[in-house]
Amino acid sequence: MDIVLHDVAPSDGERAVIDALLGPPGTSWEGATDSVSIDRGAHVAKGGHAARDQRHLLLPALHAVQARAGWISPGALDYICRRLTIPPAEAHGVATFYALFSLQPQPPVVAHVCTDVACLAGGAPALCSELEQRVGPPGAHRGNGNAIWLESPCLGLCERAPATLITVAGEEPREDSLAPAAADELTAVMAGGEVPQPPPPAVPQAGQSESGLRLLRRIGHADPGSLDSYRSHGGYGALRAAFDLGPAGVLREVADAKLLGRGGAAFPTARKWEAVARNPRRPHFLVCNADESEPGTFKDRVILEQDPFAVIEAMTVAGFTTGCERGYLYLRGEYPVAWDRLVEAIVQARTRGYLGQGILGTECNFDIELRKGAGAYICGEETALFNSIEGYRGEPRNKPPFPVDSGLFRRPTVVNNVETLINVLDIVVQGGLSYAEIGTSASTGTRLFCLSGRVAKPGLYEAPMGISLRELLMMAGGVLDGRPLRTVLLGGAAGRFMTPDELDVELSFEATREAGTTMGSGVVMVVDDSVDLPAILRRIAAFFRDESCGQCVPCRVGTVRQEESLARLANGRPRGSVADEHALLDEITATMRDASICGLGQTAADAIESALVKLNVFSDGR
Numbered sequence: 001m002d003i004v005l006h007d008v009a010p011s012d013g014e015r016a017v018i019d020a021l022l023g024p025p026g027t028s029w030e031g032a033t034d035s036v037s038i039d040r041g042a043h044v045a046k047g048g049h050a051a052r053d054q055r056h057l058l059l060p061a062l063h064a065v066q067a068r069a070g071w072i073s074p075g076a077l078d079y080i081c082r083r084l085t086i087p088p089a090e091a092h093g094v095a096t097f098y099a100l101f102s103l104q105p106q107p108p109v110v111a112h113v114c115t116d117v118a119c120l121a122g123g124a125p126a127l128c129s130e131l132e133q134r135v136g137p138p139g140a141h142r143g144n145g146n147a148i149w150l151e152s153p154c155l156g157l158c159e160r161a162p163a164t165l166i167t168v169a170g171e172e173p174r175e176d177s178l179a180p181a182a183a184d185e186l187t188a189v190m191a192g193g194e195v196p197q198p199p200p201p202a203v204p205q206a207g208q209s210e211s212g213l214r215l216l217r218r219i220g221h222a223d224p225g226s227l228d229s230y231r232s233h234g235g236y237g238a239l240r241a242a243f244d245l246g247p248a249g250v251l252r253e254v255a256d257a258k259l260l261g262r263g264g265a266a267f268p269t270a271r272k273w274e275a276v277a278r279n280p281r282r283p284h285f286l287v288c289n290a291d292e293s294e295p296g297t298f299k300d301r302v303i304l305e306q307d308p309f310a311v312i313e314a315m316t317v318a319g320f321t322t323g324c325e326r327g328y329l330y331l332r333g334e335y336p337v338a339w340d341r342l343v344e345a346i347v348q349a350r351t352r353g354y355l356g357q358g359i360l361g362t363e364c365n366f367d368i369e370l371r372k373g374a375g376a377y378i379c380g381e382e383t384a385l386f387n388s389i390e391g392y393r394g395e396p397r398n399k400p401p402f403p404v405d406s407g408l409f410r411r412p413t414v415v416n417n418v419e420t421l422i423n424v425l426d427i428v429v430q431g432g433l434s435y436a437e438i439g440t441s442a443s444t445g446t447r448l449f450c451l452s453g454r455v456a457k458p459g460l461y462e463a464p465m466g467i468s469l470r471e472l473l474m475m476a477g478g479v480l481d482g483r484p485l486r487t488v489l490l491g492g493a494a495g496r497f498m499t500p501d502e503l504d505v506e507l508s509f510e511a512t513r514e515a516g517t518t519m520g521s522g523v524v525m526v527v528d529d530s531v532d533l534p535a536i537l538r539r540i541a542a543f544f545r546d547e548s549c550g551q552c553v554p555c556r557v558g559t560v561r562q563e564e565s566l567a568r569l570a571n572g573r574p575r576g577s578v579a580d581e582h583a584l585l586d587e588i589t590a591t592m593r594d595a596s597i598c599g600l601g602q603t604a605a606d607a608i609e610s611a612l613v614k615l616n617v618f619s620d621g622r
């Protein structure tokens with residue numbers, strides 16, 4: 001492959017972090033100083049498999065430079081291209097795809113301030129205006145020029161609104177969440193102050209003796225940093241049970257359990273696993289989807305931070321059952337605590353023989369690689385996630401082929417959500433039929449619900465499938481300060497708004513479908529009469545416009561037009577009449593739904609449409 005690079009060099013620091021990741025350069029072309037010099041303009045670098053084998057290191061390399069320098073300079077990007085044999089135009093296309101990477105110089109300290117739905121209802125507007133007064137507008141340098149703040153989509157800390165993430169680049173880079181954030185604290189941190197200790201995890205049911213918790217039962221009890229503590233709370237019983245059952249036995253239990261995926265599409269897990277287990281093409285890969293970027297969603301974060309060994313054990317059971325020897329856990333880039341805990345947990349599991357070759361003296365080989373996203377919601381879509389791991393832009397692929405035939409690295413791949421995977425632990429231990437008695441006949445088991453917004457006790461709740469929305473709200477103490485309920489956003493930005501008359505809807509896959517709504521990723525965001533609902537709708541529209549990968553026209557253009565239309569309605573300046581504007585929105589909705597490649601475009605109008613139809617947000621004239 002011919003690649004032509006610019007004549008710019010990385011700084012010593014940039015070169016050092018790239019070499020630390022990729023190993024020292026082997027040739028002068030790669031930047032080594034002690035081998036034969038090769039004319040840079042006429043070099044034919046590695047091609048074919050040799051080049052493609054390295055490409056998956058692009059995202060980790062970009063992360064390393066961003067963390068070291070605070071931005072990705074042309075010299076650093078060129079050096080990465082040289083080391084990985086990637087044309088610079090392609091690497092540029094990848095680096096610019098992700099919101100957490102900057103290709104412009106940036107100060108080392110960046111405060112990402114969430115302005116998404118739950119934070120909008122929970123104090124973000126006041127925090128942002130304080131910051132504007134004290135620091136200046138987003139992107140403006142603070143006093144010494146060392147820090148800026150930027151508006152951010154949901155940071156997955158919605159129960160602690162308003163949420164912020166502070167990244168500090170340098171020789172010892174740091175990432176810290178500050179939530180809930182007050183302007184005084186945040187500006188102090190931006191000026192170099194200590195980040196206060198985070199509050200304990202918001203799992204209000206933890207410690208309640210009658211809670212009946214299954215997925216959350218270890219939280220608040222087991223030490224997430226200790227494998228021994230995990231084992232003393234029942235950990236690794238499922239892997240031993242899986243070894244006793246054998247792959248076919250585990251598959252039978254998962255099928256009997258009727259487990260449906262919790263990542264949004266409610267696909268039967270056993271069907272996916274069977275298809276990969278049967279597939280003769282090797283190797284097989286397992287992917288744990290921990291990208292969790294749906295606004296209002298934080299369930300996977302709590303699990304990963306508080307019970308990381310459970311996810312590792314569940315991935316090992318899945319790998320054993322489906323013939324995968326390698327699993328990838330793709331974590332969204334904004335979860336620093338989860339990242340650190342997973343790194344530590346994987347090391348402990350490897351050291352103690354729970355990962356690697358011949359696990360626990362069996363013939364099972366399985367190991368996990370961690371991958372970090374970089375601020376792109378679309379990378380939660382399974383095929384976009386594969387592209388992201390492989391070092392390409394996180395753009396969804398056309399389906400078919402489906403991942404079970406051609407997924408990560410074009411190999412048979414199982415991809416599951418974090419919550420789906422940890423359900424398997426109980427299924428294996430207690431048996432699928434017994435598990436299937438929980439919940440409803442079609443939606444078995446329990447579900448994690450992320451309660452946020454104007455609710456008395458925000459946090460992560462676990463309840464059997466089939467609980468009503470009303471019961472769930474009562475568990476969380478109802479509307480904050482007893483104010484009137486305006487609406488509930490169910491399922492996330494890609495979900496639907498529910499009216500106070502619809503609170504008896506049963507939260508199961510079948511009942512929500514029948515009611516024309518969705519549980520989505522388990523978001524239950526409460527909106528009372530104090531919340532600026534038009535602002536929430538416009539934020540949702542802005543989110544989809546910003547997160548559209550731009551690959552297909554209905555979504556790329558439709559999300560922009562949708563946002564413009566809402567802006568005109570909000571400003572009282574509709575094009576034609578209000579009814580004309582609604583008709584236009586209906587047309588945009590239909591086009592995006594019918595003609596978009598992936599779920600992002602297909603659902604980008606759902607929440608907005610439901611609010612316009614049911615909540616009379618703008619005096620609608622129809």
Ligand SMILES: Cc1cc2nc3c(=O)[nH]c(=O)nc-3n(C[C@H](O)[C@H](O)[C@H](O)COP(=O)(O)O)c2cc1C
Binds near residue numbers: 289599
């Ligand atoms: C735009 C978009 C974003 C998604 N984000 C996530 C995500 O963050 N986490 C997740 O598990 N699934 C997400 N999904 C669903 C995945 O594509 C996939 O269905 C899921 O990971 C499969 O796992 P499951 O069968 O365990 O649900 C997303 C889908 C779309 C269309």
Ligand code: SF4
Binds near residue numbers: 556598
């Ligand atoms: S629907 Fe949107 S996000 Fe999905 S592929 Fe098309 S442009 Fe990309």
Ligand code: FES
Binds near residue numbers: 115119154157297
């Ligand atoms: S962290 Fe702000 S909406 Fe989720």
